[in-house]
Amino acid sequence: MEIPYTVKARPDTGLYNAKVGLWLFLASEVMLFGGLFSSYVLLRVGAPGGLWPRGWLNIPLGTLNTILLISSSITITFAWAALKSNQFGRFKVFLGTTLLLAITFLGIKSFEYRDKLSHYQVTLNSGQVVDGHLVERTADHLVLHGVEADSPKAFLDRRSREFRQLQHEEFKLATAEVKKVEAYKPRMNTYLALYWTMTGLHALHLVGGILVMGYFWGPGSRMWHTAPEHFTNRIEIAGLYWHFVDLVWVFLFPVLYLL
Amino acid sequence: MQTAIQSMPHGAAHAEPHAEPGFLRQYVFSTDHKVVGIQYGLTALIFLLFGFFLMLTMRWQIAHPGQPVPVVGPLLEAVLGQVAKGGMMSPDLYNSFGAMHGTIMVFLAIVPLAVGAFGNYLVPLQIGAIDMAFPRLNMTSYQFYFLGGIIMFASFFIPGGAAQAGWTSYPPLANAIPTDGQTFWLLGMVFLITSSLLGSVNIIATIIQLRAPGMTWMRLPFFVWAQFVASFLLLLAFPPLEAAGVMQLMDKVAGTSFFLPTGLAVGGAVGQASGGGSPLLWQHLFWFLAHPEVYVLILPALGIIAEIIANNTRKPLWGYKTLVYAALALGFISFIVWAHHMYLTGMGTTIATFFQTTTMLISVPSVIILTCLLISLWGGSIRFNTPMLFASAFLPMFGIGGLTGLPLGFSYSDIHLHDTYYVIGHFHYVVAPGTIFALFAGIYFWFPKVTGRVMNEFWGRVHFWGSLIFMNVVFMPMFVQGLSGMLRRMSDGGATYALRPDVHELNRVILWGAVCLALAQIPFIINFFYSIARGPRVTSDNPWNATTLEWQTPTPPGHGNFDKPIQVYRGPYEYSVPGASKDFTPQNELPAKA
Numbered sequence: 001m002e003i004p005y006t007v008k009a010r011p012d013t014g015l016y017n018a019k020v021g022l023w024l025f026l027a028s029e030v031m032l033f034g035g036l037f038s039s040y041v042l043l044r045v046g047a048p049g050g051l052w053p054r055g056w057l058n059i060p061l062g063t064l065n066t067i068l069l070i071s072s073s074i075t076i077t078f079a080w081a082a083l084k085s086n087q088f089g090r091f092k093v094f095l096g097t098t099l100l101l102a103i104t105f106l107g108i109k110s111f112e113y114r115d116k117l118s119h120y121q122v123t124l125n126s127g128q129v130v131d132g133h134l135v136e137r138t139a140d141h142l143v144l145h146g147v148e149a150d151s152p153k154a155f156l157d158r159r160s161r162e163f164r165q166l167q168h169e170e171f172k173l174a175t176a177e178v179k180k181v182e183a184y185k186p187r188m189n190t191y192l193a194l195y196w197t198m199t200g201l202h203a204l205h206l207v208g209g210i211l212v213m214g215y216f217w218g219p220g221s222r223m224w225h226t227a228p229e230h231f232t233n234r235i236e237i238a239g240l241y242w243h244f245v246d247l248v249w250v251f252l253f254p255v256l257y258l259l
Numbered sequence: 260m261q262t263a264i265q266s267m268p269h270g271a272a273h274a275e276p277h278a279e280p281g282f283l284r285q286y287v288f289s290t291d292h293k294v295v296g297i298q299y300g301l302t303a304l305i306f307l308l309f310g311f312f313l314m315l316t317m318r319w320q321i322a323h324p325g326q327p328v329p330v331v332g333p334l335l336e337a338v339l340g341q342v343a344k345g346g347m348m349s350p351d352l353y354n355s356f357g358a359m360h361g362t363i364m365v366f367l368a369i370v371p372l373a374v375g376a377f378g379n380y381l382v383p384l385q386i387g388a389i390d391m392a393f394p395r396l397n398m399t400s401y402q403f404y405f406l407g408g409i410i411m412f413a414s415f416f417i418p419g420g421a422a423q424a425g426w427t428s429y430p431p432l433a434n435a436i437p438t439d440g441q442t443f444w445l446l447g448m449v450f451l452i453t454s455s456l457l458g459s460v461n462i463i464a465t466i467i468q469l470r471a472p473g474m475t476w477m478r479l480p481f482f483v484w485a486q487f488v489a490s491f492l493l494l495l496a497f498p499p500l501e502a503a504g505v506m507q508l509m510d511k512v513a514g515t516s517f518f519l520p521t522g523l524a525v526g527g528a529v530g531q532a533s534g535g536g537s538p539l540l541w542q543h544l545f546w547f548l549a550h551p552e553v554y555v556l557i558l559p560a561l562g563i564i565a566e567i568i569a570n571n572t573r574k575p576l577w578g579y580k581t582l583v584y585a586a587l588a589l590g591f592i593s594f595i596v597w598a599h600h601m602y603l604t605g606m607g608t609t610i611a612t613f614f615q616t617t618t619m620l621i622s623v624p625s626v627i628i629l630t631c632l633l634i635s636l637w638g639g640s641i642r643f644n645t646p647m648l649f650a651s652a653f654l655p656m657f658g659i660g661g662l663t664g665l666p667l668g669f670s671y672s673d674i675h676l677h678d679t680y681y682v683i684g685h686f687h688y689v690v691a692p693g694t695i696f697a698l699f700a701g702i703y704f705w706f707p708k709v710t711g712r713v714m715n716e717f718w719g720r721v722h723f724w725g726s727l728i729f730m731n732v733v734f735m736p737m738f739v740q741g742l743s744g745m746l747r748r749m750s751d752g753g754a755t756y757a758l759r760p761d762v763h764e765l766n767r768v769i770l771w772g773a774v775c776l777a778l779a780q781i782p783f784i785i786n787f788f789y790s791i792a793r794g795p796r797v798t799s800d801n802p803w804n805a806t807t808l809e810w811q812t813p814t815p816p817g818h819g820n821f822d823k824p825i826q827v828y829r830g831p832y833e834y835s836v837p838g839a840s841k842d843f844t845p846q847n848e849l850p851a852k853a
Contacts (some may be wrong), residue, residue: 003390015469017392028456035502035544039517043541048521082323096306130836187514190535197509197517 007230009127022237026244033248040255043190053191054259055158058186061112062257065105066249073246075210076213076239079218082230095217095235098242102210109203116184118190120144121152122173123180130171131155141176144171195256202252205245213238264317287357290394291818294382297709302405308780309412310363313356315773320348320772321752343421346803347621355440359411360425362444365552366451367408369690372698373559374405374455374493378462381705383847384809384816385480387471387825387847388479392464393457400457407450414443417543427549430541435525445496445508453527457826459490470807471847473827477583478846480807481576481832484583485562488590489555490796496551496594502542508561510536517541539604546597549743554593556690557657558586560697561628567704568632570805571647572639573842575688584629592621602753603677611670616666625661629654649700652727653693657662660688663738678748684734692730699726699783707802711814712794718782725779732772736765804843807831811845821850 009016044052081092115133120145122130129142133147133228147166178233184186187197216238221232286294302646319328328335332346342352374753383391402444413423419438420429433441470479479487506517514532518541521534569576574671576582598606598614633654641647663685666672676682699722706714743751743762752766803808808827812820825847833844 001391010468017464017468020467021393021460022464024460024494028498031495032498032502035499037539039506046537047535104390186509187465187533190516193509193515193517197506246286
């Protein structure tokens with residue numbers, strides 16, 4: 001007993017089952033990220049005094065990642081097209097490229113995460129604030145490479161002329177004069193909370209996609225020899241999902257990096 | 260079009276001998292939609308009973324604050340320890356029972372019963388399909404639901420107990436309570452949302468793709484339409500709550516402040532949170548789910564009632580197309596009414612006016628549906644069996660629930676009624692004698708198909724009359740209490756408030772009403788299990804002389820459902836067709852030669 005339309009399209013809908021299922025799933029995903037983007041809008045509009053961090057992320061790296069992900073969306077389409085034209089070797093190359101691009105994206109992303117985790121803002125008892133990357137931390141002092149200002153507000157807009165004029169140097173701070181040490185983790189402020197949550201959820205989607213595509217590239221590809229049409233459909237579905245993951249990033253990048 | 264039902268041998272894949280699947284494969288890890296449906300049904304019924312018991316103990320505390328709970332008091336103390344010292348219910352325990360009563364009833368009992376059990380079991384049968392479109396996802400959906408249920412249930416036994424911030428989990432309260440119950444709640448919800456995602460994708464894809472030849476959209480039974488719309492609501496409304504759940508989890512675990520405003524003081528001390536968040540944001544995201552969720556509770560119930568009314572009046576449903584379009588309109592509008600739960604949050608009168616207008620709009624399709632069902636009774640020669648008794652009681656009960664909602668939908672009258680027992684009364688009329696009656700009706704109606712046996716009619720009537728009377732004894736006084744200003748969520752039942760004594764006295768009436776309501780369920784429970792084992796066997800595959808496809812199967816339907824290819828020739832409610840030889844014409848019966 002076989003469930004109909006698992007491979008062939010149903011004539012009146014023009015779709016096979018998995019495609020319907022995937023489109024529905026993506027509709028649900030749109031609502032998931034839609035909820036997060038709406039939260040972003042509401043929290044940013046409601047931010048006290050209109051203060052919102054700007055220029056906190058590395059735009060060149062973000063741009064590179066955008067290019068990587070868009071390219072991977074193109075290569076997975078080529079992988080599907082290769083199967084459609086019966087070129088299994090070509091498919092392997094293109095799906096492999098997609099996987100490499102995706103993994104590189106995650107690599108760059110984790111580099112950015114690591115950078116944020118070693119980035120600290122230190123409030124001193126004098127009221128001065130030092131902001132920079134941790135060089136060394138011992139029981140009685142910590143060393144930061146960064147900038148110093150009278151108030152954390154100076155670090156909000158990093159594209160401003162005032163911020164650019166601050167002198168980058170190494171600060172050695174005695175533990176006794178330190179009031180508060182805070183890393184650039186989600187808890188630091190609402191912007192970083194959104195950044196970590198949204199890109200984190202997006203990265204989880206990438207990991208899921210990589211696992212599935214990795215399976216189709218490796219052991220799952222044996223299906224090509226027994227049920228080529230079914231396998232081609234699977235790659236099409238994976239591609240649709242991958243385009244969605246790409247699309248989410250296309251929104252995340254301007255919202256978090258540029259605006 | 261080719262017939263969809265024929266089994267298609269697939270060469271080598273089916274070469275191995277046809278072995279009987281083992282016990283685990285057949286009953287525990289089954290991919291058969293009927294087994295998954297029954298799993299959902301039994302689990303959800305257990306949670307329904309459990310959620311009811313939580314409320315029974317709370318009703319004792321409300322009626323007799325600070326006195327040891329009889330019967331279960333010592334048990335509570337033995338299991339939960341300090342929070343139930345001396346068998347008494349502490350305010351903390353009251354709060355967590357209240358939060359979990361709502362959570363369990365909505366997310367673990369009613370929706371899984373209405374969509375998980377009835378939807379899974381009946382939708383493929385009614386559209387003439389051999390199974391769901393994605394059987395393995397279907398099994399996974401149940402497993403996620405089960406795990407979510409386990410997490411919720413386990414949270415009672417962790418230090419500090421289960422979540423205490425109400426089923427709505429409003430921050431900052433939800434974050435300020437220092438115990439881990441809320442974290443468990445959020446994790447449990449993530450599992451339940453995943454389960455509902457898989458289930459709703461499956462039901463929609465099945466309806467779109469697997470309809471039998473001839474089963475056009477306007478020949479679908481109304482129940483299928485109701486499941487279709489309800490699944491879309493689950494599919495699109497739940498994810499924003501998942502997003503909100505992730506954010507609250509971040510607030511709880513990673514110390515973010517998505518929902519915590521700047522300078523938030525808890526217990527007199529300003530907290531460590533970075534601030535800048537918005538508690539209102541949670542309410543928006545929560546109600547963006549939770550209002551469509553109400554229609555997820557109602558629509559399948561309306562679908563069940565429609566099937567039973569058509570069958571027992573032996574007439575076509577009045578206004579089938581109107582019903583379908585009304586259900587679709589209901590689905591669309593339900594996405595833009597959510598903030599009528601938030602008139603008193605200070606979000607502003609302009610927004611309140613918008614949501615008040617859409618709320619009045621959504622009552623139009625609801626009234627259309629109820630009216631169609633009511634008119635369907637007109638002129639029928641009604642068979643009053645147990646399912647029909649429940650179905651006919653559903654109409655006025657759901658009517659009361661719906662009409663009492665109107666004063667809550669107007670922002671001015673809501674100022675007086677918000678957060679009082681009036682809201683509880685309104686909501687429970689919709690869901691308890693409303694949806695739950697429909698679910699009971701459905702259980703009595705489809706029991707012969709699922710088990711091949713009939714439930715006892717006499718005890719069914721005892722169950723019905725007991726439930727009908729005591730449901731009203733429980734919920735009707737709540738309108739009075741609410742109108743006199745008695746607030747909800749008071750662990751002493753409002754004793755510390757200066758209310759008229761007779762308003763307090765009603766707490767005792769409700770308590771004994773609830774106890775009697777519990778007693779009225781005993782005939783059902785015994786009848787249910789006794790009939791599975793010993794009930795009289797049905798003599799026909801179609802004991803109610805019904806027209807829809809689920810009755811054109813062997814009893815109970817085997818794996819693959821139908822023993823012959825299905826071709827549909829007509830609409831779902833061809834009852835008492837003039838000139839026909841019998842008073843029902845099944846959808847797949849060959850048309851008479853002209």
